[in-house]
Amino acid sequence: MTGPLDRTKLLAARFRAAQDRPYLATALFSITVVASDQVPTMGVDRRWRCYVSPDFVERQPVPQLAAVWIHEVAHLLRDHHGRADRLPAGERHDHYRVNVAQDCEINDDLVADRLPLPADRIEPKTYGLPNGQLFEQYLKTLPPSVKGHDCGSGAHGVDRPWETAIGGGRGVSDVEAGAIRRDTANSIRNHTRGHGRGSVPAGWGRWAAEILEPRVDWRRALTGAVREAAAWASGAVDYTYHRPSRRSAALRGVVLPSLRQPIPRVAIVVDTSGSMGDEQLAAALSEVSGVLRAVGIGGNRVTVLSCDAAVHVVQQVHTASQVQLAGGGGTDMRVGVEAALKVRPHFVIVLTDGGTPWPGEPLESTRIIAGLIGADAPEPPSWITSIHIDD
Template sequence: APEPAPARPLDLGKLLAARLQAARARPYLATALFALHPVASRRVPTMAVDRHWRCYAFPAFVDRTPVEELAAVWVHEVSHLLRDHHGRSDRVARERGLTGPGERLRMNIAADCEINDDAFGDGLPCPEGAVLPAGLGLPPGELMEDYLRQFRLGPATRDHVWLDCGSGADGLERAWDLGPDGAHGLSEQERDAVRFRVARGITARPGSAPRSWRRWAE
């Protein structure tokens, strides 16, 4: 029998070119984008982040996705980390008694609604399959915590059951996470410093960022 073809390595050049394009399209997020450390993983569906600012990328996803769309995914994933969706998910899970992977999927969907509402356009195409508030019949401009109260998993969300932006999006550890002691993770102080620098840049030049980012920076 013929040998199976070896798995293709991650096209890091393409992934980093996409990150540069993301930084050019969203200069106010550049500090955060360049703080992310890319990690090849065959266990992530597409791309995902952990709370230690690692960005896991599935090599086949990078291969088949145009650079412009990868740039949009970079912006999407770093937005989860800047907006502390993992910490907020943990908090809302405690406060509302939400347990189990289904609830964490709802948190990921709600967090995506918060981000994607005004993330695309102006040089970044909307990635295929992106969760948008309108697609769930939800109003624009709300926060993850608000969106969580407004939908349940069901027919409207069935297209998003594959969604997995990682533990950096919903706080639930994943099998592929390298963990706090793994290589290239940012410490809590380093993560706070990145958020501070991005927020300071936005408040210094508020005209460059959309309303949701100005709200976050305040």
């Protein structure tokens, strides 16, 4: 028969964790404790309730319990359950393996921070893996069958038998969790700027930067821009005599034009100047090709132009592998855009590092989307849709 939970010891460990790592204090004190004989050690659910084994608390000294507190709150702060929900079905079916990958993401920072984790802890070197990766990356490289501690649905996203929430109240809502994450990220930033004692592990610093300055998913942004341009082009109805109007039959000797809705034509201008790397260009072009296929544009409706300060290759392509890149001189994408207009595209995508002059004014019948490669790429004029592409 398991004895009662030693709450004094458990809460003393939480206090110590918050005192030693004050930037985590708000998150630590937002967790509700629920005693459970079913949980093996400690585990959290999606509502920031921590289920605790009385036997585990009795066996562990306070410093190790403090380290486990930080481990569990890290699952919640890093939104591991939300990220697990977004995994492909084939990767999330084994929640133990997901949990091990998540522990690798957390524990390399905790070990570097000299926290006294239990001796059976899991860290990247346990499997010969490098530090500093996200759990989604570790998940792809872990051995086929692994098993570690079960940190609950607040980690891997799968409800556990002990998560009854009896005595745990309503817990923390998603909105409240978002506010806790932002507050913690601000505390980490202030701490790293010299407003606190000690240093912050690199992983926490990267996490805080992502929360406070989230990176836009450029693939989603590019897809949205292409869809918008394609919808705009498809709505540009015009008259044609290729298919006479059915009303012509009522008017003998008169051929009336019919309305048509064009299928969007696309030109991709690729900056092949000396500042652009072939690998960057190939990767970006492959992504753009995938986006075009996703919105139903392909076949002979895509023209690719290789351009530095002059246009070297113009070709209609079906796949990115058919593209021939040539150049290596100066940079002037105006030349490429001007050449692209000769194929009468509905919109033009320019892949460049941004170090180029641009057309001086908007084009009447063609939209331009600039795919800017590299973190420091300068912005084009405001009338050009710009998407920053990770290099």
